[in-house]
Amino acid sequence: MNRPSIFITTAIDYTNAPPHLGHAYEKILADCYARHYRQRGKAVFFLTGVDQHGQKVQQAASRAGIPPASYASQITELFRQLWQKLDISYDGWAETTHPTHKKVVQNILSQLLNQNDLYKAEHSGFYSVRQEQFLTDKERNEKGEFGPEWGEVIELVEENWYFRLSNYRQWLASFLDNHPDCVFPPFRSVELRNAINKTSGDLCISRPKSRLSWGIEFPFDNSFVTYVWFDALINYISFAGFRSDDPSEVSSFWSRWPALHIIGKDILVPAHGIYWLTMLKAIGFSDDQMPSFLVHGYINIAGEKMSKTLGNVVDPFRLSENYGAGALRYYLMAECICGQDMDFSTERLTLRYNSELANGLGNLLNRTANMVRRYRNGTLIRPPSPTPQANSLISQAIQTWQSVAASMDAFKPQEAIASIFSLVDSANKFAEAESPWKLAKDPTQSHRLDSALWAMALTSLHAASLLSPFLPNETQKIAAQLQSPLLTYSNHSSSQQDCFQFAEPQPVFPRIETNTTS
Numbered sequence: 001m002n003r004p005s006i007f008i009t010t011a012i013d014y015t016n017a018p019p020h021l022g023h024a025y026e027k028i029l030a031d032c033y034a035r036h037y038r039q040r041g042k043a044v045f046f047l048t049g050v051d052q053h054g055q056k057v058q059q060a061a062s063r064a065g066i067p068p069a070s071y072a073s074q075i076t077e078l079f080r081q082l083w084q085k086l087d088i089s090y091d092g093w094a095e096t097t098h099p100t101h102k103k104v105v106q107n108i109l110s111q112l113l114n115q116n117d118l119y120k121a122e123h124s125g126f127y128s129v130r131q132e133q134f135l136t137d138k139e140r141n142e143k144g145e146f147g148p149e150w151g152e153v154i155e156l157v158e159e160n161w162y163f164r165l166s167n168y169r170q171w172l173a174s175f176l177d178n179h180p181d182c183v184f185p186p187f188r189s190v191e192l193r194n195a196i197n198k199t200s201g202d203l204c205i206s207r208p209k210s211r212l213s214w215g216i217e218f219p220f221d222n223s224f225v226t227y228v229w230f231d232a233l234i235n236y237i238s239f240a241g242f243r244s245d246d247p248s249e250v251s252s253f254w255s256r257w258p259a260l261h262i263i264g265k266d267i268l269v270p271a272h273g274i275y276w277l278t279m280l281k282a283i284g285f286s287d288d289q290m291p292s293f294l295v296h297g298y299i300n301i302a303g304e305k306m307s308k309t310l311g312n313v314v315d316p317f318r319l320s321e322n323y324g325a326g327a328l329r330y331y332l333m334a335e336c337i338c339g340q341d342m343d344f345s346t347e348r349l350t351l352r353y354n355s356e357l358a359n360g361l362g363n364l365l366n367r368t369a370n371m372v373r374r375y376r377n378g379t380l381i382r383p384p385s386p387t388p389q390a391n392s393l394i395s396q397a398i399q400t401w402q403s404v405a406a407s408m409d410a411f412k413p414q415e416a417i418a419s420i421f422s423l424v425d426s427a428n429k430f431a432e433a434e435s436p437w438k439l440a441k442d443p444t445q446s447h448r449l450d451s452a453l454w455a456m457a458l459t460s461l462h463a464a465s466l467l468s469p470f471l472p473n474e475t476q477k478i479a480a481q482l483q484s485p486l487l488t489y490s491n492h493s494s495s496q497q498d499c500f501q502f503a504e505p506q507p508v509f510p511r512i513e514t515n516t517t518s
């Protein structure tokens with residue numbers, strides 16, 4: 001990541017139901033990346049938001065007996081509250097009912113019509129009245145029938161607008177052949193490439209208002225609204241200044257673009273990998289302007305997908321209330337391997353938090369603070385030439401910055417956290433080996449005591465700074481206790497820190513008692 005600016009987006013969440021833990025994982029992952037790159041001095045623009053249109057929202061609203069706009073805005077509010085609770089530091093917020101977005105979507109539709117990328121055609125097929133969707137052979141059961149879950153199935157002839165996706169299929173295949181790295185992890189790139197070979201035909205991008213009214217109207221045909229994906233994907237550019245009336249917004253857009261899209265495994269094929277890339281190509285984006293994708297796995301519960309039907313949906317509000325937002329952020333980032341599924345467990349969350357944060361970093365910080373207060377009245381002055389043991393710990397701290405950056409660039413946040421904890425571990429072992437409590441008894445060991453305490457305090461500051469993208473709130477408390485600002489990539493190795501003044505020790509990571517409920 002050598003670019004000076006980085007544009008990170010997440011999927012925008014459907015407003016047909018309240019947020020669950022899967023939504024939270026994705027936003028936490030994106031937030032840790034946004035904060036990490038800010039710490040590296042990059043100009044980060046982090047965009048997230050909500051997907052407010054479409055059939056799912058219209059149906060949920062009708063079940064709730066309220067208009068779709070009110071329903072979508074109630075759910076939107078829950079997402080906003082959750083992101084605040086979880087310290088998600090987004091710079092841009094996308095709501096697809098926003099007039100600016102609507103204008104960009106309509107503008108793109110008109111452009112595509114003018115360049116002959118859209119046409120109107122009739123489609124006849126089987127249609128489920130209950131689910132309000134056309135059915136294909138994929139929906140047939142083992143007996144070759146459409147099962148009772150589809151309700152009444154009728155044959156319907158419908159006229160719609162189509163996007164000439166087939167004109168871009170060849171381009172997409174060769175683009176991916178030449179840029180397989182645009183999708184991480186690599187096996188997802190292969191999956192997408194294989195899917196392109198199997199796709200054919202064009203994409204239906206309209207819905208007749210007679211069956212779906214909750215969407216963006218076609219600017220040149222007002223009896224249709226835009227298919228929700230053709231609307232939602234455009235958020236990535238419409239909320240970042242693309243085609244804004246203000247030229248400075250447009251130039252900011254181009255200074256940010258292309259984006260790193262952080263999305264779940266279910267929406268790479270076909271939505272992002274096929275629809276979005278071909279849409280961008282049709283709009284006029286060059287190969288160099290194509291985005292890249294970090295495709296994460298699913299957070300499951302006891303091996304099962306979270307679902308309302310199974311009744312195993314985990315409420316992130318409740319989790320952060322019971323365990324704290326920091327514990328939740330930390331556990332998800334430390335334990336989940338990017339790109340793979342993970343089983344969520346409150347036992348693992350508790351175990352990792354207690355052993356690494358409460359006993360690891362918390363212990364290092366407490367013992368350092370207590371000893372500095374006891375032996376040095378709370379003030380520690382940088383020793384002019386620390387002992388070789390102290391210097392070796394300090395060098396490890398400085399080197400950890402590079403390992404963290406390399407792991408983050410390789411989409412391995414769990415490895416970044418592991419290297420920070422190997423530093424904390426070294427510092428706790430150093431404390432045992434140096435035993436400052438013994439050195440304090442011997443006035444001739446005063447220099448060694450200063451060196452040991454200095455190395456422990458400095459390492460606590462380095463570890464807290466490196467952890468700050470993952471634990472923004474708790475690490476600020478550590479900085480307050482050390483009365484020293486957190487370090488960044490530009491000042492960590494040449495820090496002019498020459499004194500630590502310890503404030504009254506406060507436990508930053510109180511242990512989680514195992515009887516806490518989820």
Ligand code: MSP
Binds near residue numbers: 013
């Ligand atoms: N609205 C579309 C995305 C449009 S992007 C232009 C959508 N919304 S969603 O609410 O269903 O999902 C939002 C994100 O959450 C997706 O990236 C999806 O993969 C992710 N997750 C949904 N369930 C998840 C888990 N159980 N675990 C991890 N992420 C999951 O798709």
